[in-house]
Amino acid sequence: MKPYVIKGIFQPGSDKYAERELIKFGVKNFTKNENFFEFVGHPKLLVKLNCKSRIFSGFEIKLMEGKARFAKDLQKLISQVKWSDFLTTQKIKIKADSFRSKLYHEGKIKEIVEKTLSGIYDNEATGNTEQKISVRIVENRGTISIDSSGEHLHKRGFAVLKEKAPLRETIASAMISEIYARDDIDHIIDPMCGSGTILSEALAMTYDLNIGKYRGFSFQNWASFPERNIHCFDEPSEKNNRKLKVTGFDIDVKSVLDSRENLSVFNESDYRIEKKDFFDISEIPDSSVILTNPPYGKRIMRTGDAVKIYKKLSDLASKGVKVGFLIPAAMKSKININVKPVFTFYNGNIKTDFLTFNL
Ligand SMILES: C[S@@+](CC[C@H](N)C(=O)[O-])C[C@H]1O[C@@H](n2cnc3c(N)ncnc32)[C@H](O)[C@@H]1O
Structure with a gap:
């Protein structure tokens, strides 16, 4: 062949x-x-x-x-x-x-x-x-x-419940890749987790999850494809010593329930999702990182409220907390942040940067 x-x-x-x-x-x-x-x-x-x-x-x-x-x-x-x-x-x-x-x-x-x-x-x-x-x-x-793929691969087939403005799994994974290899981090906190995409992707990475178990691919319909029927979809996960725990908070109850449902493919002991206002979070353990996709865009939040959220994230960063977040490029000037983005992409039509601090 x-x-x-x-x-x-x-x-x-x-x-x-x-x-x-x-x-x-x-x-x-x-x-x-x-x-x-x-x-x-x-x-x-x-x-x-x-x-x-x-x-x-x-x-x-x-x-x-x-x-x-x-x-x-x-x-x-x-x-x-x-x-x-x-x-x-x-x-x-x-x-x-x-x-x-x-x-x-x-x-x-x-x-x-x-x-x-x-x-x-x-x-x-x-x-x-x-x-x-x-x-x-x-x-x-x-x-x-x-x-060969069929539906876009960010559609993993698990964690299918989506709240407003969900993040593409592929982008969530790129964010996690930035901290994944660090052995001083064993815990990811998303304080505005929505449907929990960042959390489910972090666990998918630690478990080396095979999405072939949850969805189909176009190559499965090809007339003569040698791998069509082999057991590759049951391919064992790589031995992975990297274990991350994840915690999610959201102010919205439906998001909390959706996230819990989305993460239920993983071990219950690996995740915790609670209803909580980001402004009530104070303790961030040393070995943790905040990774988040705050609300932005007129459709979901008033600009003034979004600015307050970004200000709190940047305050946490200035206190030494390890933080990574997505921010529309246009919002950066409003909160006086001037760091080089780790990467930039278009979230729909919004030019968005991924910024990290103390990482
Ligand atoms: C852009 S969405 C996050 C989407 C998520 N990354 C996903 O893929 O589903 C922002 C989330 O922040 C939540 N939120 C807004 N203000 C909040 C606050 N003060 N505290 C906690 N969560 C808040 C919203 O309910 C919403 O679920």
């Missing part, structure tokens, strides 16, 4: 953590692009990455690459793919991107692909699964890729 050329797609801002993950999974040679890494790997690696990655949002495999200056070139590329290895009865969803190319109209590119595919793949779309295919044309060279 020939290895695949795999594209690991990540949210811009989390590239440092995505790269570390690839190295951890034994990938030695990779090239980095704007929002994906490209590398060569066998099907088993593809499965493992889908099941165990905490940072990547999805993995595609590259099926064909070549000239795509005119419609006929693109048709030729599509016809060269051995679709019978992948497609059975899935509904097809095509994503097209074009940069600096003669074929520039993405709707038109999709149309060409759909038409060409319908002549090759006798798909009556009877199945209830979807298969994403992506076509990317850069400077008149086209790449045809097929998605």
